[in-house]
Amino acid sequence: MTAPHRLELRDICISLGSQVLLELDAEIGPGEVLTVMGPSGSGKSTLLAYLAGFLAPDFQARGQVLLDGQDISPLPAEKRGMGLLFQDPLLFPHLSVAGNLRFGLPRSVADKAQRVEGALAQIGLAGFADRDPATLSGGQKARVALMRLLLSAPCAVLLDEPFSKLDTNLRHEMRQLVFDLLREAGLPSLLVTHDREDAEDAGGRMIELNH
Numbered sequence: 001m002t003a004p005h006r007l008e009l010r011d012i013c014i015s016l017g018s019q020v021l022l023e024l025d026a027e028i029g030p031g032e033v034l035t036v037m038g039p040s041g042s043g044k045s046t047l048l049a050y051l052a053g054f055l056a057p058d059f060q061a062r063g064q065v066l067l068d069g070q071d072i073s074p075l076p077a078e079k080r081g082m083g084l085l086f087q088d089p090l091l092f093p094h095l096s097v098a099g100n101l102r103f104g105l106p107r108s109v110a111d112k113a114q115r116v117e118g119a120l121a122q123i124g125l126a127g128f129a130d131r132d133p134a135t136l137s138g139g140q141k142a143r144v145a146l147m148r149l150l151l152s153a154p155c156a157v158l159l160d161e162p163f164s165k166l167d168t169n170l171r172h173e174m175r176q177l178v179f180d181l182l183r184e185a186g187l188p189s190l191l192v193t194h195d196r197e198d199a200e201d202a203g204g205r206m207i208e209l210n211h
């Protein structure tokens, strides 16, 4: 486990004009996954955009987002230490698999090649370093995206329906890998989904948003 982190969402309220879209108060400890469920339009992606620092100007938000006790809500997205994982793996098409992983590593890391090799082995993709991401299966791309995120040493992770594009057989396996690695890294994570099985496999607390 790297340094343990804690994420606190204090009295978050996001509105659209005069209408309150969502209210949330929660704490996520090191290695914990909090699942936020809700129907389409209930504000799941808006919540993640707010936490990540790119909420559309149409919305108004108040509350505090505390990372290890420090309010990060005034900080720009790149200074928040939030890692994001989306439905789409969003690998860089002009870089090899190893290039995508190296991109995640902070500049200060000296043994980059060794780290990348170890990371590939950890996700069952040893020998894939020089592959073009376009030649990977959906599950393999998802694993590379996950590892790129973890190598970037985030302080907390936001997951936006990351399993919804995978086929049913792969989904369970991918969830296990994601949640095991997040736990092992001691990262507080917030998963938004409308799939109840995602929430069950995450194994943590669950909050339901009402529309």
Ligand SMILES: Nc1ncnc2c1ncn2[C@@H]1O[C@H](COP(=O)(O)OP(=O)(O)OP(=O)(O)O)[C@@H](O)[C@H]1O
Binding pocket: 016, 021, 038, 039, 040, 041, 042, 043, 044, 045, 046, 047, 056, 058, 194
């Ligand atoms: N930029 C925007 N300006 C105005 N309204 C918006 C904007 N983005 C989203 N909305 C509205 O805010 C509400 C919440 O949208 P959001 O995308 O967060 O929902 P969601 O729960 O993630 O839905 P889904 O599960 O379908 O992705 C919706 O009613 C949507 O129409």
